[in-house]
Amino acid sequence: MDTDVLVVGGGVTGGGIAWDLALRGVRVVLAEMGDLATGTSGRYHGLLHSGGRYAVRDPESAKECIDENRILRRIAPEAVEDTSGFFVLCPGDDAGYVEPWLAACAAAGIETRNVALTEALKRERILNPRLAAVYEVPDGSCDSWDLLHALQKAAEDTGNGRFLTYHQVDSFHKDGKRINGARLTNLRSGEEVDVSCAYVVNAAGPWAAEIGALAGASFNMKLNRGAMLAFNLRWVNTVINKLRAPGDGDIFVPVGTVSVIGTTSVKTDDPGDIRVERWEIERILDECEAMTPGISRARILRSWGGVRPLYDPGPGGDGRGAKRTFSVLDHAETDGIEGFASIIGGKLTTFRLMAERISDTVCAHLGVTNPCTTATTPLPSPTHVRQHPHALRGRLSELEHGNTPGALICECELVTAPQIIAALDGGRRGENSVTSLNDLRRDLRLGMGPCQGGFCAVRAAAICHDHLRPEAAESAAMLAEFAERRFGGVRPLLWGHNLRQALLAEQIYGRIIGLTDAPPAVQAMPEPAAPPAERRVNGGPRPRVLVIGAGLAGFTAALAAQELGAQAEIAAFGMGRFSLMPGWIETGDVAALAASPEHPYHHSAEYVASGLGVLDRAVGLQRIGGLAVTAIGRQRVVAFAAGGALHPLTANDRVLVVGIEEWRDNFARLAADTLRAAGISAHAVSLAMPHFGGNFDDWPLDFARWLDHPECRDYLIEELRTRLYGETAIAFPAVIGLNAETRQVIGDVLGVAIIELPTLPVSVPGRRLFHALKARLQAGGGRLTLGLRASVLELSGGRVTGAIFETAAHGRGHLIPADAVILATGGLYGGGLESDYKGAVWETVIGLPVANVPPAGDWFSEPLLAGRPQPIHRAGVRTDSQLRPLDDSGAPAAENLYAVGHLLAGASPIVEGCAEGIDLATGAAAALHVIDALRERATARRTAAS
Amino acid sequence: MNDLAHTFAAYQDVEFTADWCVKCNICTAACPVAPVTELFPGPKTVGPQAQRFRRDEDRGLDSPDKSVDYCSGCGICTMVCPHGVKIMEMNARAREQLYDERIPLRNRLLGRNETLGKLGHKFAPLVNFGANFKPARIAAEAVMGVARDAPLPTFHFTSFREWFAKHKPAAEAPTRGQIAYFHACAGNYYEVLTSQAAVRVLAHNGYDVLLPEQNCCGLPMQSNGEFKAARSYAERNLDRLSFYVRRGIPIVGASTSCTLALKSDYREILQIQHPELDRVAEMTYDISEFLRLLHLRGELKTDFSALPINGKVLYHAPCQQKAHHMGQPALDLFALIPGLTVQLSDAACCGIAGTYGYKAEKYDIAMAVGEPLFEQVREFGVEQPVICDSETCRWQITHGTGAASIHPVLALAAAYGLMPLEVG
Known part of the structure; x- marks a missing residue:
């Protein structure tokens, strides 16, 4: 592969450089070891700085921020939301900071406006009513994924840019002291790719020192990680900053449907150190209470960490004390290595300026005289770039007004069955790399909402199983791994709402799906007993x-x-x-x-x-004392059936597992495959129920009610009869009527045992009970x-x-x-x-x-x-x-x-x-x-x- | 105990209870509307789920989801949610944004229960004729979308206020103090007998009944998306009722949805700011609730005699009554009437849900929602009156089954011997 410039790093800086150079007519290849924006850019809080945060201590950064803020609003209006921002003086914070801050903002060209507390509270009702002062600045919020995808589209549209994701740089090719190419590995296929180029730009963020070392350049970085929390709801519509020297837990940013608070500042040596420790979460929440009292009671969707790739030019401040501006290292000057430059430090808000500066350096070396035009060239709209998976309002609208959107699989993030199937088909044809639940999550946001895949992962796993046909155990393992990962991500946040959600997931995965490793051992069976007559109330008022x-x-x-x-x-x-x-x-x-x-x-x-x-006297217990079958065909020890129908399976049983075609909880094939793997003869059929048009959210109960009508029950009996070839049992989702008689009749007429497989909530057997x-x-x-x-x-x-x-x-x-x-x-x-x-x-x-x-x-x-x-x-x-x-x-x-x-x-x-x-x-x-x-x-x- | 919850008013706020949803689907399974129409995807979907996307409204974007309009507002979802999500309230607020200022004439008309009542009772015979005259109703449906078959009330020539001015019942001994009676629109124009029964029962128990100046509670406007008008009605009521609550005089009403508006909707849905909002809420009682409290204190007269009803009657606790979160106080009162056996209806909702069932596009849904109740009434026998606390529900029950339907207080007044049991 031959190009003019190789850019290493697929964050916004790398993307910005590729776009800048491509506009100047330079051919660029961008290599990213993961997906785009998986490093610092994607682990960002979403704040488009006005510069107010840096005005006092770092006026240079502040000036860069406000200038770039204005430019980004012009060139990328769809990735930027004009939220405006408040700087609030919290009770207990130093009022002496206000005057110097106002003066510094004025010097940097950042407009400030004093906002009456009543006005501020009217706009943001959760603000602390005891704030001492509120000033408005032109902050905004920015979606870094949208931004980066727009940069990719813009760079590729010029015909000069090409982005390679999942490509890792293994080594650089050198001609003496001159870098003239690199060897990459395609991490997905394992294939090696050689790129020859005239210049390499190192935009690897926290990994910049590692990439520099590969080229023989040596410089120091001060890596610093910060934690952020995303709330389930958009609590504020204005960015809220604490009016004080930057510290922990002092920014609150509305981003799309959520709001993000951050951050912390912890020194680290590992560019991949994205840990969030428990004390960081408590610190952020404690601090945020001063701005918005009670916020710690709100539901947090997710916590994550990002690494700030700060440059260490020598002795100086650490962490937040370090300058937040950026540096271009021309390694011809610093290390005597030709054709190689690094860009270090900076922040998302100033990515375009960073790209401009280093592109100027590159162009000077290449003899390209075309000037930078990124400050005046609008980026393409992200909605035209790709499906725009982050714009959930669009999905809601589609769901309401679209033509037959299909079954809704992920209810939180509004992912439908056709979307999942299309992504999997794309993976099969090699058009994308979607082959697992985790890929579906990244591609469609499946399982990213408040329930953390508690419901949708099971449905999506069954769809994957139906389409990719792996062994049952592989599907179960993929589902289990996905569930563990989702809950691993919220583990530091498991109190209140999230703990309740996790306990619900335990019920679903443990009992309804049956994925827990060790089911409890068989027990001695207790017997139902009559009420002890001798202990009754003896006379008098009840x-x-x-x-x-x-x-x-x-x-x-x-x-x-x-x-x-x-x-x-x-x-x-x-x-x-x-x-x-x-x-x-x-x-x-x-x-x-x-x-x-x-x-x-x-x-x-x-x-x-x-x-x-x-x-027993209320519902009639059916003694089991053996194994019941779960929704996906695994088995669990139970004592009695109550509300549902069970039949302990033996090796002599032959089971027909029935699913309903249009129902999103159709696990029949996975269940049958799982039973077969356990040595029980089973096969699956899916029935179409053309006369049933139920509500997708209330399917189990709706279907059960429908089936209680004798003519509907008889229709089902006829459908089943044509599919029975000597089976001894039918395993059917537990929706066979609210009335116990319905399943009795079906079993009697067909002469088979009926096993009801539990469904995702709402449970019909529970309702019967x-x-x-x-x-x-x-x-x-x-x-x-x-x-x-x-x-x-x-x-x-x-x-x-x-x-x-x-x-x-x-x-x-x-x-x-x-x-x-x-x-x-x-x-x-x-x-x-x-x-x-x-x-x-x-x-x-x-x-x-x-x-x-x-x-x-x-x-x-x-x-x-x-x-x-x-x-x-x-x-x-x-x-x-x-x-x-x-x-x-x-x-x-x-x-x-x-x-x-x-x-x-x-x-x-x-x-x-x-x-x-x-x-x-x-x-x-x-x-x-x-x-x-x-x-x-x-x-x-x-x-x-x- | 954790005191943070108390310091953070916004956290108790309706929209933010969406945080508590764990997606368990209990609300959807209990919703009476979702099973009968594909137009309504269920309370979870349009409630806590969609809420995550609705905060964008603040940025002036249109709501992408319109199906929330098919929520009848019965509130069963909120009732069954074990986690405290205020689903119905969330949906009611979303409707404000849905209609914004573009409210159809039909909704404006249905929201103006009171104006209709005023006009209606002046021209009662004529209006009653029109309501029963098919061609007029068909025209109304075509022009305005008011369902031609929906149960319109019968107007009375004499309003309750006119009657009260001449026939105010005197407080019997031992006297217990004053009561401000909130008759609401229905109680003034259509359900005059119910209001008469209520004030007679109160007077019998020693209360001097006062009749505050009042107007429509605003609920019909609220449920038709006219929040601005509803708020102005609500504020006027609060202004007038403040006089009574400041003097410690309780407000009692027999229109259960209207007393609920005073207690809860003003705060939770209309988000009214008024100095006496909380005090009015705290001092407002549904008539059965008030009488049950008297009984708990040993102050209720129990000189009840048997009613001219054979055997059992069916009691349907309407959704709005349940939303008071006060149990079913009427059941405790019925237990005091000799020989009366009451069976509690097992049905969720009669379907009418205020003005929902009056809309042409929702009439069939409302009738389908009510069917399980109608079936129970028919099984029970339509000769006996069905007892029910809400007037529109009573009209709907009668419309759906032919059975008469009365307010519990009418049964109590009759059992006290204060007035005959008129069920027609």
């Missing part, structure tokens, strides 16, 4: 038992109390965990788990049977009210007399009086526990002490799918032997207050395989203790009265 929480534990407690004669009422904030239940009951190894004094079973193991009895439990509660005179968030318990003489719930009337509560209260509010997922970035965990109704809270930063230290408990799993409320929660002194918090279910400390339910078991056991146990205590109290009162 005691009022109030249960807070409508999950399985809450329902079990309420129904068990009702069966023993209580007037039961469930008040809950939102629906319980039923929407995630796979349709079976896991109890785990009850005896072994109960042996630990920390475990909820320790005080409730003997009540597992009572809890199962309550459930919820309906059955609710119906039984109401039939017994009990009441269920949703939308009630308990805010406080009413106490009198060491007893709870009722609970008060938040109402729509601001500040006024809704009182429900009760003779006993059972807290079934759930754990960190369900909302009974809450946590923050400082590492605090608290109980949300009355602030009960929470036990087993691991040190901050050590909450989620195991891999997501390792099958080992995460330290945070065991956090929860401790109780006495009657399941009454303990206060700080270790005594019951109230005489008649009980706690059940996932709120309790000491369990790791998914790993231990006891998610339903602890709900059933503790729910039933608490109910029995409640009734015993109330009966004794009533008896004692009657005795006292007589």
Whole structure:
């Protein structure tokens, strides 16, 4: 390959140089070892500096910034957003900085405007209302990917530029002291490429010293890494800077749909050191609180680090103290190496100027006299450059108004099935390099939203499996690796919302998909038991038992109390965990788990049977005591089927795995391949259901409702009949009617066993369970009210007399009086526990002490799918032997207050395989203790009265 | 406890609760509209999901998603969300941006419940004739998009205020103080009997009922995208009601959606800034809620006698009633009426959702949403009145089933013997 100039480095500086030279008629090849903008440019906070940040300490940089800021707005309007910027003087910061700063801005030509606090608060309502001063400057925000892709397009459009990504420089070719080419390796194909050229420009950012060394040039850099956090929402529309000398956590930048806060400054020697340490996150959030109080409660999507490639010309300041301007090193002058120059330092805002300066040097050497024109040449619009995957509004609009956009696979980033298939087809034809979930992520942003691939990765893995046809184990491994990577990226951010999201992903990957490494061992099977008649309420008014929480534990407690004669009422904030239940009951190894004094079973193991009895009477349990099949055909140990249909598979079974064609959760082929790999005869079919037009988000329930119509059920039966060739079982997604009769009829008519494979939420088996439990509660005179968030318990003489719930009337509560209260509010997922970035965990109704809270930063230290408990799993409320929660002194918090279910400390339910078991056991146990205590109290009162 | 949440008002803000969404789909599964129409992709999609892209509105860009208009605003999504995402409220606010200033005449008309009421009751026989006269309704649909079959109310010649001026019931002993009665538009023009029942029940329990000057709560305008007008109505109400709350006089109403507007919508959706906003919210009561509280305090008279109703009646707690987050206080009151057995309806929503079902393009959706409730009513038997707290829901139930429908307070007034049980 022959060219005039080889540019090493595919950041904005390299891209800018290629564009500049190409405009001057110079042929350029750009070599980048990764994808474009994967180094410092892509790990940037998005701030287009006005220069205000540098005005006092580094006036040269400030001047460069404001000049380039104005130029970029002209030449790249679509990559730049005119957000404007505020410099805010926070309480406690030095007011003496303001005057010199104003003077320095004026000297650099940066316009400043004093903004009244009321105006500032009107524009940005989350600003600290106690700010001492606010000034407006012409900051902006800039999308570095858009910018770089525009540079590539512009350079290539001249016919002079060519960009090679995934090409690493191995060595330089020399003729004496003159560099005249380089050997590159195509990292994707392994192929070696020789480039001959007249000049090499080193624009490798933090790797510049390494590239320089390859050429024999030696210079020092001061690498410095900084951390940034992106919030899920666009909290501000104006860039917010702290009005003080630059420090940690003092810039807040709106970028597209998110907002970014940064940064920190840590010396490093490794150009690839993009770590973010926990203290950096805490520091940034602590600092940012001064600008926007409460912001640390907001959801953070992602944290990342970038390395500042600062130049070290000799003794001088480090980190933020170092000059932020840039240097051109002509190595003919510094090292006696001809045809080689490096560009070091600078910042994204000044990339064009940097490119201009070094291109001037290059042109002087090449004898090119054409002047630089980049300051006046508009860049092409990024929307014409490529699909513009970062403009999510466009996708939303497309989804709403486009013609048949196809199934929505990634709901956060709005990626559709046709987009994924097109990308994979491109990979197969060699047009792109998309062959994995991770490639799809980079290409389409799949899995980059708040749920971190919790849902979409499974769907996309199934599409990959259908199209690329690898072994089932390879698809599962790719999915597991992707999930680990996504959660690895948010691991330092796992508190509050993100922790809840991770716990949801555990449920999905652990139970519904079944990817955890070590499923729990087979257990001794407990039996459902009848209610103990001797422990019923004996006469008198029915005691009022109030249960807070409508999950399985809450329902079990309420129904068990009702069966023993209580007037039961469930008040809950939102629906319980039923929407995630796979349709079976896991109890785990009850005896072994109960042996630990920390475990909820320790005080409730003997009540597992009572809890199962309550459930059996409500829905009818099907005894399994074996393996259930997950959504993608893996197997997991379960005790009973409840709400779903199971059939433990044997080697003699032949399974037809059925998927629905237009449904985005069609895992049939992956499931069949997985079963076959486990030695079970299975094959997949996908059925078209032309008469069903369901809502894509509500597909499972919609389909189940549809199938409950006899004519629809019969249509499905006929479709299935033509595809059966002696199979003994049909594995069907768990959507076969809300009515149990529907699947009964299908199985009976076809003469096969029906296995329901759990689906991604919402779970139809969970819904069946919820309906059955609710119906039984109401039939017994009990009441269920949703939308009630308990805010406080009413106490009198060491007893709870009722609970008060938040109402729509601001500040006024809704009182429900009760003779006993059972807290079934759930754990960190369900909302009974809450946590923050400082590492605090608290109980949300009355602030009960929470036990087993691991040190901050050590909450989620195991891999997501390792099958080992995460330290945070065991956090929860401790109780006495009657399941009454303990206060700080270790005594019951109230005489008649009980706690059940996932709120309790000491369990790791998914790993231990006891998610339903602890709900059933503790729910039933608490109910029995409640009734015993109330009966004794009533008896004692009657005795006292007589 | 963590006190940060209290220092950061914006964080409690509706849009920002989008942060709490974990994509679990509970809301979509509970939504009554999504299953019956492809035009509405569901609350999660148009709510917390789209919210990530909507902040661009601040930059003057058009909302890319229009389907949020098909949200009926019933609020079941918010009710079932275990994580605290204010989905319905988010969607209601998005509708403001959707319509902006380009509000169709039909929406303006439906939003002006009060003006319609004023005109309607003056010309009651004529209007009632027109409402039942098919050609007029067909013309209205063609011209304005008001669904020809939607259940229009029957206007009364005498408004509640006119009646009250002559027949104000005196507080019975023992007297308990004063109440400001918020009758709302429906209570003044169409549901006059309900208002009469409410003030009689209050007077029976010792309250001197005052009738504050008031206008429409603004909710119909709000749900038709006319936020500006809704805000001016809301502010006028707050100005007038301030007088009462400053004197510690509670505000009670029987139109459950209107009392909800005072309690919650003014703050959460219209984002009103008013010095007495919180105090008005805190002192506003739905009539059943107020009576239940009296009972908890032992102050409610329980001299109820059996109603002329055979056996069980069906009670449908409307969406707007549930959104008060106060349970179903009517159930506690019914339990005091001898011989009355009440079954709670299992259906999510009747479909009408305020003015939603009046729009021609949404009429069929509203009827499909209501079908499970209609089915229950039919199974239950249409001879018995269905009890329901919201007037438009009652009209819809009657329209969908032929069964009469009454407000709980009418049943209570009858059981007290204060007025006959008129169900027609």
